[in-house]
Amino acid sequence: MPKWSPAQPRASSSDRARSTERSEVRAAVSRFLAVGVLAMFFVAVPAALWVREMSERNAMDNAIQHAQRLADYSVGPLLSDAVLAGDPGSTRRLDERLAPRMSDGSIVRVKVWNPAGRIVYSDLPALIGQVFKLPTWTPELLAGGKGRASLGVQSDPGDENETEAGELVEVYVRATSLSGDPLIFEAYFNDDAVRDEQNALVVGLIPAFLLSLGALQLAQLFPAVRLARRIQNHQSTKRQLLQHAIDASDLERQRIARDLHDDVIQDLAGLSYALEAEERHSTPENRALFGQAKAILQKNVQTLRAMTTELYPPDLEELGLPAALTRLTAPLVEHGIEVKLHIPANCELDRDRAAMFYRVAREVLANTMKHARAGVLELTLIQDDDRTIMLIHDNGCGFDVSADAPDNHLGLRIMRDTIEVAGGSLEVRSWMGGGTSIMATLDRFVPVRAR
Structure with a gap:
């Protein structure tokens, strides 16, 4: 049977309480930090994806502008009627103009379409003269609409020669021939520039974003620690007040039990002995009355002793x-x-x-x-x-x-x-x-x- 040694110092309970309270504060702060780190992760990942998407859009816009300049200043002025008619040798100057850009890999493929879907020029001569179905939005582009760009592996009809190149930036812009006819200029750019721009924006913005979130987390940490300590102190004070109330109740129970045992029960026990003595020496007609009074008194003494035991708990x-x-x-x-x-x-x-x-x-x-x-x-x-x-x-x-x-x-x-x-x-x-x-x-x- 376990025993509690009376020699154990009372301060050990207080030390355990303070140690536990400190550990509770540390646990609360650890949970706060863990939730903060988790929140930073859930905020940073969407932010990185958003930055990546925005950088891709920005790169697409830059590709459209680059293709438009190429169509307006390099290709358009060389799209003569002979080129549009498909005369042999008419594309030599265009080939020479685009050769440096093709050789350095910045441009993978170039195509020029007429409104009927026929390729009037390409750096790949085998494509010239082939006819394909144009997208539904080409009338809007031919009417002066904004160019279009997309990033991905090319798998549309007519793009068989570009499929093996992997992901490319495909750009459509409006071009004008030497005689003023509207045409569609299509260029395929290497995706390295887009990826480089995406990575540069992510590397440049995400660390600053995370640093700001970390600074905010640290700024909130100190008030959180103070708040946790205040709550713990309030709980400790509440426990102390409640414990004092319980101790006071126990002391009052002990006092009442002691008073009953030392005064009331002792007096009633003495009275019981007196009644018993009177019962022995009384007349026969009074002896039953004394016996009944003695029995009632002894029963009340037993009741009071049971109450005393209940009021005064064992050690x-x-x-x-x-x-x-x-x-x-x-x-x-x-x-x-x-x-x-x-x-x-x-x-x-x-x-x-x-x-x-x-x-x-x-x-x-x-x-x-x-x-x-x-x-x-x-x-x-x-x-x-x-x-x-x-x-x-x-x-x-x-x-x-x-x-x-x-x-x-x-x-x-x-x-x-x-x-x-x-x-x-x-x-x-x-x-x-x-x-x-x-x-x-x-x-x-x-x-x-x-x-």
């Missing part, structure tokens, strides 16, 4: 919780209630938690004996690495838990508030005619007493 440090609970169930056995105890022999609880469970059991057992009209009561104590649970169940008449607590259950409500402030919980379940179950739970490492 948990000396007995241990299992023995104290066993003693607590003795009055129920005397009243004919079958008691089943399931308490581990190696019950490891500090004095404050043991006292808390004892108070709950005392309140529940007193209500069971007075009001439940139960035949069987079962008390179970369960421990694991993180918490201790006490289960009490009787097969009595039960009561309506949804209704306001009757006077005889106010003590249980007070105990629920006490355990909740101490970081635990107390659940009451009852069924009319089906008995009552009480479950009290306390964490093993959350301070109950804070001094």
Whole structure:
């Protein structure tokens, strides 16, 4: 049976409480930082994707402008009627003009289309003269609309020669022949410039973005730490006030029990002896009266002694919780209630938690004996690495838990508030005619007493 050594210094409970409170603050701050880092990740990833998309759009706009300049100043002035008619040798000057750009790899392919979908010029001579179906938006482009650009692997009809080149930037802009005829200029650019621009924007913006988020996180960290400490201090103060109230209640119970034992019970016991003496020496007609008075008095003395035991709990440090609970169930056995105890022999609880469970059991057992009209009561104590649970169940008449607590259950409500402030919980379940179950739970490492 576990014992609590009276030589153990009281300061150890306070040290454990302060250590636990510090660890709770650290845990709260760690959770705050973890959530902040997670939030930064969820913000940074969409931001990076958005920056990448915007940089791609910007690169597409630059490609359209570059293709438009190429169409207006390099290709358009050389699109003569002979080129449009497909005369042999008419494309030599165009080939010479585009050769430097084709050789350095900045341009992969060039095509010039007439409104009917015929290719009138290409750096690949085999394409000249072929006819393909133009996209539906080409009339708008020929009418002076904005050019179009896309990035991807080319797989449309007529792009068989560009498929093996991988991702390319395909640009369509309006061009004008030497004689003023509207044409479509199509150019395929290497995607390296687009990727370089995307990477430059991401590398340039994302670190600054993350640095700003990190600075915001750090700026919020110090108020969060102060707030966590203030909340912890308030909880500690609340625990202290509640503990002082409980201690004051225990002291008052002890005082009342001592006064009853030393004064009232002793006087009534003396009066009982006096009545017994008078009974022996009285006349036969008065002897029955003295005997009846003596019996009533002795019964009241027994009642007062039982009240004294209930008011003044046993010394948990000396007995241990299992023995104290066993003693607590003795009055129920005397009243004919079958008691089943399931308490581990190696019950490891500090004095404050043991006292808390004892108070709950005392309140529940007193209500069971007075009001439940139960035949069987079962008390179970369960421990694991993180918490201790006490289960009490009787097969009595039960009561309506949804209704306001009757006077005889106010003590249980007070105990629920006490355990909740101490970081635990107390659940009451009852069924009319089906008995009552009480479950009290306390964490093993959350301070109950804070001094």
